[in-house]
Amino acid sequence: MKIIILLTLLTVKLVFADVMIVTSIKPLSDIAKEIGKDKVKTDYIIPPNINYHLYEYKPQDLKKIYKADLFVFVGSGEPSIDNIAKSLKPEQRLKVIDIKGMYLLKEEDHDEVHPAVWLDPENAKVIANEIANFLIKKDPKNKPYYEKNLQDFIKQCNDIINYGKDKFSKLKNKYFVSYHYEFPYFVNRFGLVYLAEIEMGHGREPTPKHILEVIQKMRKYGVKAIFTSKQFYNPKTVKVVLDQTGAKVFFLDSMGENGSYIQMMKFNIDEVYKGLSIQ
CATH class of the missing domain: 3.40.50.1980 (Nitrogenase molybdenum iron protein domain)
Structure with a gap:
C-alpha cells in the first residue's frame, strides 16, 4: 500500500513538473508549443476572436500569468501589459519587442512599435529561438529535444517564406x-x-x-x-x-x-x- 501511495505521489509530482508557458496572445502560444511540444504546457490570455487592444484582464488571467514559469508578451498593443509583467521576476517574463534581432516597425499614426510582429515569419524564428533558450536553461536534460524542435520550426518558417515569395x-x-x-x-x-x-x-x-x-x-x-x-x-x-x-x-x-x-x-x-x- 505504501508503495502504491509513493508511486502515485511521484506520478503527480512529475505531471506538475512540466514547464508552463503562458502568453498574452495565441500566436505566441502556438510558437511556444512548436518548441516545447509534449514536454511543455502552453496557454494564452486574450481570446483570438476579439480586438486585443481593448481586452480587460480577469482575475483568472492574472493567476495564470503569475503561476507560469514564463510569461511571453509582445509589449505593444496589449493593454496595461507592462504593469502586469513588471511584478514578475526578470527570468519569468519575455517581452518580445525587446528581443535582440527582432524586425520592428512603427505605427503609422504614432511613434510606438507596431505590435503585429508575429506576422513576419523571420520574427517568429527569433521568438522561437528565445523560447528554446529559456527551455534549455529550465530543463537542460531535454536540450536535444528542444533544439530539434527549434530547427524543425525554423525550417517550416523558411518554407512558408519561400512559399509566399514564390506565389506573390x-x-x-x-x-x-x-x-x-x-x-x-x-x-x-x-x-x-x-x-x-x-x-x-x-x-x-x-x-x-x-x-x-x-x-x-x-x-x-x-x-x-x-x-x-x-x-x-x-x-x-x-x-x-x-x-x-x-x-x-x-x-x-x-x-x-x-x-x-x-x-x-x-x-x-x-x-x-x-x-x-x-x-
Whole structure:
C-alpha cells in the first residue's frame, strides 16, 4: 500500500513538473508549443476572436500569468501589459519587442512599435529561438529535444517564406489595401506594397476626404481587394469604398484562429494571393 501511495505521489509530482508557458496572445502560444511540444504546457490570455487592444484582464488571467514559469508578451498593443509583467521576476517574463534581432516597425499614426510582429515569419524564428533558450536553461536534460524542435520550426518558417515569395512573385498587382493598418510586417516580408488603409488609426473613423483618397488610389492602381481581420472591421465604413471600386473584402487571420502558426500564415498567403489576383 505504501508503495502504491509513493508511486502515485511521484506520478503527480512529475505531471506538475512540466514547464508552463503562458502568453498574452495565441500566436505566441502556438510558437511556444512548436518548441516545447509534449514536454511543455502552453496557454494564452486574450481570446483570438476579439480586438486585443481593448481586452480587460480577469482575475483568472492574472493567476495564470503569475503561476507560469514564463510569461511571453509582445509589449505593444496589449493593454496595461507592462504593469502586469513588471511584478514578475526578470527570468519569468519575455517581452518580445525587446528581443535582440527582432524586425520592428512603427505605427503609422504614432511613434510606438507596431505590435503585429508575429506576422513576419523571420520574427517568429527569433521568438522561437528565445523560447528554446529559456527551455534549455529550465530543463537542460531535454536540450536535444528542444533544439530539434527549434530547427524543425525554423525550417517550416523558411518554407512558408519561400512559399509566399514564390506565389506573390507571379502577381502583376502587388498593391495591398486593408481596413485597419494591421499587416505591415506581412506586407514587407513578402514584397508587397502597402497602398492604403481605410481606418485612420485605432478606432478612428475615416473622414470623407480620406475615403475619397482611398477610392482614388484603388482606382488608379486597379486594386479589387480589401484585406482585414474580423477583429478590426466595420462593414458600414467600408461599404462606400466597395460600392465605388467594385472591390471584395478578404478576411485574414492575424490571431491563429485557423490552427497552428504555419497554418495561419499559409491561410493568409493564399487569401492575399487570391485577392490580389482579381483583375
